[in-house]
Amino acid sequence: HDHLITSKQLSRADIETVLDRAAEIADDPDAVANRHANAVLGLLFFEPSTRTKMSFETAMKRLGGSVVDMGSVESSSVKKGETLADTVRVIEGYADSLVLRHPKQGAAAMACEFVDVPLLNAGDGAGHHPTQTMLDLYTIRENAGLDDLTIGIMGDLKYGRTVHSLSYALTNFDTHQHFISPESLQLPREVVYDLHQQDDTQIREHEALESVLPSLDVLYVTRIQRERFPDENEYQKVAGEYQIDLETLEDASDDLTIMHPLPRVDEIAPEIDETEHAAYFEQAHNGVPVRMALLDLLLSGGETDE
Ligand code: CP
Numbered sequence: 001h002d003h004l005i006t007s008k009q010l011s012r013a014d015i016e017t018v019l020d021r022a023a024e025i026a027d028d029p030d031a032v033a034n035r036h037a038n039a040v041l042g043l044l045f046f047e048p049s050t051r052t053k054m055s056f057e058t059a060m061k062r063l064g065g066s067v068v069d070m071g072s073v074e075s076s077s078v079k080k081g082e083t084l085a086d087t088v089r090v091i092e093g094y095a096d097s098l099v100l101r102h103p104k105q106g107a108a109a110m111a112c113e114f115v116d117v118p119l120l121n122a123g124d125g126a127g128h129h130p131t132q133t134m135l136d137l138y139t140i141r142e143n144a145g146l147d148d149l150t151i152g153i154m155g156d157l158k159y160g161r162t163v164h165s166l167s168y169a170l171t172n173f174d175t176h177q178h179f180i181s182p183e184s185l186q187l188p189r190e191v192v193y194d195l196h197q198q199d200d201t202q203i204r205e206h207e208a209l210e211s212v213l214p215s216l217d218v219l220y221v222t223r224i225q226r227e228r229f230p231d232e233n234e235y236q237k238v239a240g241e242y243q244i245d246l247e248t249l250e251d252a253s254d255d256l257t258i259m260h261p262l263p264r265v266d267e268i269a270p271e272i273d274e275t276e277h278a279a280y281f282e283q284a285h286n287g288v289p290v291r292m293a294l295l296d297l298l299l300s301g302g303e304t305d306e
Pocket of ligand 1: 048049050051052053132261262263
């Protein structure tokens with residue numbers, strides 16, 4: 001079976017297959033309402049989640065299936081010291097596919113070695129979050145198009161798994177990627193190295209948004225993730241930087257699309273929510289058709305005929 005662990009494994013054709021299927025499902029969700037009746041999805045979330053967990057649950061139910069949920073670390077036998085390997089081996093016996101979020105980078109890559117059912121990485125520490133990337137790409141395609149795209153990615157680029165996954169996936173398209181962050185939260189050097197190897201990708205790193213803002217089609221804002229900092233003092237040095245409000249956007253294109261994986265803390269002022277720029281709630285809602293498409297393709301072995 002296929003697992004989805006990082007966006008590095010995805011080709012342009014893979015991405016387009018998922019996005020096209022998601023668009024079909026969004027247009028006519030009733031057509032798939034019973035497509036996976038009796039299918040069970042196992043949810044294993046070792047870290048908090050609102051969107052990823054609930055949109056996977058909604059997606060499975062809208063395909064006619066159901067979910068089993070390990071619950072929190074505190075309420076499961078993880079609390080008694082059960083290993084991740086044992087936990088996934090047990091739950092694969094209860095479910096047709098597994099979704100795993102874990103605080104350790106590499107957790108999904110390790111866990112999928114122990115299971116035969118498809119395992120989807122729903123975030124592994126500061127590593128990857130490839131299903132988020134799929135809904136991000138879907139949202140970009142709808143709002144700005146994926147080719148000849150100039151995107152600014154701003155905030156916590158060091159620990160930001162949504163950023164790592166998105167930047168790799170975008171190398172399948174013809175993109176200019178501008179990375180905007182404090183020096184201490186720059187993209188990991190190995191990611192920069194990998195992106196530089198891609199023919200159709202141009203990347204630049206900046207400490208200020210100002211100079212690049214007018215050229216952007218999309219601005220992807222991220223939260224500074226307090227929980228990932230080994231030292232609270234280091235977090236305090238950068239907390240509250242890179243906030244945007246209406247004044248910040250004065251020089252932006254009228255067509256600028258603003259995205260954020262959410263949750264936000266204070267990076268985007270609420271006054272932006274009602275503008276034509278704001279796409280972050282639409283982005284979160286796109287998680288349902290996109291995850292329906294992913295589950296449908298994985299559970300059907302890629303066979304999309306009704
Ligand atoms: N974007 C995202 O992964 O949100 P959650 O942490 O709420 O799942």
